[in-house]
Every structure is written in C-alpha cells, then in structure tokens.
Amino acid sequence: MHSKYEIDEMISAKAIAARVETLAKEISEHFADTDKLVVVGLLRGSFVFIADLVRELTLPVEVDFLEASSYGNSTESSREVRILKDLRGEIEGRDVLVVEDIVDTGHTLHHVLHLLEARNPKRLMTCALLDKPSRRETDVKADYIGFEIPDEFVVGYGIDYAQRNRNLPYIGAVRFTS
Ligand code: PRP
Secondary structure, three states, X not given: XXXXXXXXXXXXXXXXXXXXXHHHHHHHHHOOOOOOEEEEEXXXXXXXXXXXXXXXXXXXXXXXXXXXXXXXXXXXXXXXXXXXXXXXXXOOOOEEEEEEEEEOOOHHHHHHHHHHHOOOOOEEEEEEEEEOHHHOOOOOOOOEEEEEOOOXXXXXXXXXXXXXXXXXXXXXXXXXXX
C-alpha cells in the first residue's frame, strides 16, 4: 500500500452537477410511465451520487441499497464480489435502476445484475457516474454513464482510497508520491 499521495482534480463539482441533471432528465423520460422506480444504490461508493441523482428525478421513486464489495482496502479488484447487505424490498415486476459510482473491471455490476435479474424485475437498467472501459474484464456496460475516464485511480464524490476521501465534492485522480 502506498503511503503518500496527492489528489489532482479531474472532474469538478460543477461539471458533476450539470451531468447529473442531464442524466436525471434522460432517466425520467425513459421511465416516464412507471408507477414507482426502485433506485438501488450500491454501497458504499454510490451514496453521494444517488443522493444527488434522485433529487433531480421527476418520477415517484423508492430508494433501496445493496452493499457489494470486491476491493477491501486494496487498489486492485479481488474479482470476488461479496454481497454484504441485500435489498430491503422486493423487485419482482418492478422497474429498477441500479446506481453505481464507477464501473472498473465490471465484476461488481455483473454480479449484482445477475443476482437482480433472477428476481424477475419488469425492467432493470443501470447508471454509473464513471466508466473506465480500458479496465473491463466482463462484458457489462451501464445504460447511463456520466463520464468515461482513463485508467487512473480516482477518489471523491463517494469513492474512497482505503476508506478516505469519499467526502471530496469533486472527482480527483490519485498521484502516488511514494
Ligand atoms: C468499488 C466501486 C464499485 C466497484 C467497481 O467498490 O464502488 O462498486 O468497486 O469495481 P469493479 O467494476 O472492478 O467491480 P468497492 O468494492 O471498493 O466497495 P465500496 O463501494 O464500498 O467502496
């Protein structure tokens, strides 16, 4: 584990807010006919994004959370996704939007979608704030993507490095100095 690092701003809070507004508009149009959209945040990384996104949706929504973890305190994916907390509600026959902070190797989203598909939702779609396609090891791709980013280790807006920096209001790239 690296001990020293600096953080360079990559996506400003203002740019994130503008993109979240656009995504919410597109999602609201897509699900305009829904009774109630179940918005599922993948903990912990999505907690900031989902909070901003749902406040821009112009639909009746239910918010639920699922906690999946694959990284522990390392920067490398273990490729083993563990479900630490399941949904509270049922999703059978419901419209569901899974909200992820970042899709990196894709193992987390792939695993979660497989799990949720088996519960027979009416529609199951995905929204990721960040997408790192160059790191993909599965064929998963989010339906809605905020920003495509290069292969850099990022923090902020919910995303951590060793459980720090989730509270940064912007997305920053970590530059290790030792
Ligand atoms: C991170 C991130 C995504 C996942 C993406 O979660 O929040 O959920 O990894 O990586 P992948 O596409 O390679 O699977 P992490 O397991 O670190 O848990 P956290 O959300 O609690 O930080």
